[in-house]
Amino acid sequence: MRQAILALGHQILKESCKDLSPELQQPEQLITDMWETMQAADGCGLAAPQIGQPIKLFIVDSQSIYENLDETGRATYFSKGDTGIKETFINAKIINYSEQYWEDEEGCLSIPKLFQPVSRPWQITIDYYNANLEHQVRTFSGTTARIIQHEYDHTRGVLYIDHLKPLTKKIIASKLKKIKKGRVSTSYPIKYQSNNKL
Template identity: 55%
Template sequence: MILPILAYGCNVLRQHCHNIEPDFPNLDDLISSMWETMYNANGCGLAAPQIGQCINLFVVDSKSTYESYDPAEQAQNFEAGDTGIVETFVNARIMSRSERVWAQEEGCLSIPGLDGLVTRNWAITIEYQDQSFEKQIKSFAGKTARMIQHEYDHTQGILYLDYLKPLKRQLMESKLKKLAKGYVKPNYPMKFVKD
């Protein structure tokens, strides 16, 4: 089921999410709806707070991005042998981050029409449970690690806006206020503060 994505300004986007147990009600349906909602909005990741659930859960598809790139872009954004992932992350915790960092433009389905230059760690190691609640500890790099960090931040109440230089953030402020009030026309269902 396609769900409305919460827009910037909704309180849950700034809350620290809590972990869940395998008996969380209708979890498989929720995850299925998250994938459907994400693809409907042409996204590459979606976190539970973006659909109003304050739980430590997100989905990431970097495989589609990898496949859309030409070989030069693939080499620039992905490490050798990495062709991207399609993965569900439950109760995730980033354990370590590389010293190497890189900057790229990022956007967010909760902040349509706006993007900004964000510096993130090139590689991370993350502990999480998959959809079957099997424990995983994996390392990711490049674009995949960037997407994971972006969605993980959502579960910590952090938005990519928090990484922008003060001047860039200031220049976006009036657009963000209009967005929060619903003065945008995204091509996917959204829920605004006023709703």
């Protein structure tokens, strides 16, 4: 079932999330809801706190991005042999970052209609459990690594705008205020802190 996505201003988006525990009821349903919610919003990633669940769980779809790029785009944004992923990450921890950084524009379903360039490591290694609760340690690069880092940040209470320079934050301050006050329309259900507008 599709869920409303929490907008900038909700305290839960700034909280450090807890591990997904065996006691959680119906994690499969939560994961299914997240995929449905993300796809309906035309997103490429979604973290559990964005739908009000402060747990270390997020999903990533870089495969759709890869499929929509031409050969030049694929060579720019993906490493050779990488065709993207559709993956669930549970209790993830990034255990290694490459020294090589690259900058690309990022957006967020919780911060609608705002995009800013963010610098991140090109490659990461991450320790996590997949949707079948199988332990994984995998290395990702390019756009796939970027989306993972963005969603991983969500589970630590960090938003992509937190990576921006102070001057950039000042420049976009009025736009952020509009989002917090619910003055931005979206094609997907979104829940604002100020007036609980859906």
